Amino acid sequence: MTFPAELDRRFRDAAAAAGLLDVAYDVMDSPIGPLLVAVSPRGLCRISFEGEAALDDLAARAGTRVLRSPRPVEEARRELDEYFEGRRRGFGLRVDLHGLPVFQRRVLEELVRVHYGEVATYGTLAARIGKPRAARAVGGALNRNPVPVVVPCHRIVGASGSLVGYAGGLERKRALLELEGAAV
Amino acid sequence: MPPFERFYTDHRDEILGYLTRVLGREDAEDAFQETFLRALRAYPKLEHGRHLRAWVFTIASRIAVDEHRRRRPAGEAPESAVEDRGPAYAEIAHLTDELPPTERAAVVLRYGYDLAYEDIGAALGSSEEAARQAASSGVRRLRRRRSE
Numbered sequence: 001m002t003f004p005a006e007l008d009r010r011f012r013d014a015a016a017a018a019g020l021l022d023v024a025y026d027v028m029d030s031p032i033g034p035l036l037v038a039v040s041p042r043g044l045c046r047i048s049f050e051g052e053a054a055l056d057d058l059a060a061r062a063g064t065r066v067l068r069s070p071r072p073v074e075e076a077r078r079e080l081d082e083y084f085e086g087r088r089r090g091f092g093l094r095v096d097l098h099g100l101p102v103f104q105r106r107v108l109e110e111l112v113r114v115h116y117g118e119v120a121t122y123g124t125l126a127a128r129i130g131k132p133r134a135a136r137a138v139g140g141a142l143n144r145n146p147v148p149v150v151v152p153c154h155r156i157v158g159a160s161g162s163l164v165g166y167a168g169g170l171e172r173k174r175a176l177l178e179l180e181g182a183a184v
Numbered sequence: 185m186p187p188f189e190r191f192y193t194d195h196r197d198e199i200l201g202y203l204t205r206v207l208g209r210e211d212a213e214d215a216f217q218e219t220f221l222r223a224l225r226a227y228p229k230l231e232h233g234r235h236l237r238a239w240v241f242t243i244a245s246r247i248a249v250d251e252h253r254r255r256r257p258a259g260e261a262p263e264s265a266v267e268d269r270g271p272a273y274a275e276i277a278h279l280t281d282e283l284p285p286t287e288r289a290a291v292v293l294r295y296g297y298d299l300a301y302e303d304i305g306a307a308l309g310s311s312e313e314a315a316r317q318a319a320s321s322g323v324r325r326l327r328r329r330r331s332e
Contacts, residue, residue, distance in 0.1 A: 003196055011192075011217050020224045052189075059187040065227055066187035 012069040022063025024072035032172045043094030049168040089116040107141040114155045117180045206248045219244040238303035245307035252285030287322030294319045
């Protein structure tokens with residue numbers, strides 16, 4: 001039996017409109033594959049390349065009332081679409097890093113200063129947060145970035161300029177840097 | 185606890201089927217929405233993810249019974265039960281429309297969805313024994329009508 005789409009949509013809209021969700025999410029197409037995009041009442045809290053496999057992690061971090069509900073995610077979708085079409089160089093979205101370790105938050109907050117089309121090294125980023133010897137720990141924090149693309153961990157490269165690593169895979173990292181016209 | 189999305193997609197089909205059976209298609213949709221909104225409100229208070237199916241049937245049944253009482257304030261009182269031999273549900277499904285609300289909910293939950301009497305009692309806000317009696321009383325009433 002196929003569930004009636006209109007009834008399903010009405011429930012998902014009503015749940016969000018009543019303010020009952022810890023997290024609303026949707027899945028959108030992008031040039032780097034389908035993205036799960038999730039928002040909490042505090043802002044954008046997750047972008048995942050793994051689709052709904054990220055739901056358990058989200059429920060543990062933000063609360064169990066996680067529901068696919070497109071309306072609250074519309075603004076984030078629109079900005080991401082504009083970014084992938086090359087019409088947007090920065091994001092105006094509020095980002096929710098609540099619940100992450102302090103060190104990781106510092107790294108991710110500093111990362112936002114590496115602008116569109118630029119790259120920086122792990123060591124540079126470590127130095128910018130006052131921990132010049134913590135390049136490896138910075139790498140770990142970036143690897144667990146809950147909101148890739150918007151918090152641009154793809155702009156951090158190895159000391160030699162090589163791409164090194166990316167939680168979403170090096171092909172995606174390369175595609176994002178090419179989209180931004182970064183010299184790598 | 186599973187994320188609410190998984191709980192919702194696991195149970196929405198049979199809850200809508202159940203509500204359609206006991207309320208008719210038109211009222212079932214509003215009752216469905218109310219069921220899952222209530223579930224969503226209560227979800228953070230649940231301590232574990234066991235018995236989620238019985239829990240959501242509980243919510244849906246209370247909403248269905250309230251809706252019946254709202255429609256027919258002077259509903260029939262259930263008769264006391266004597267036997268319960270478990271008919272094949274397909275045989276009686278189309279007849280349950282004429283039962284009083286509590287008996288109807290008990291019969292549908294027992295034979296349509298295979299819920300335990302303990303869970304049906306919780307769903308109907310009564311004891312396990314009262315649920316057993318409501319179901320068998322409903323079945324007796326159906327047998328009588330069929331033989332009329």
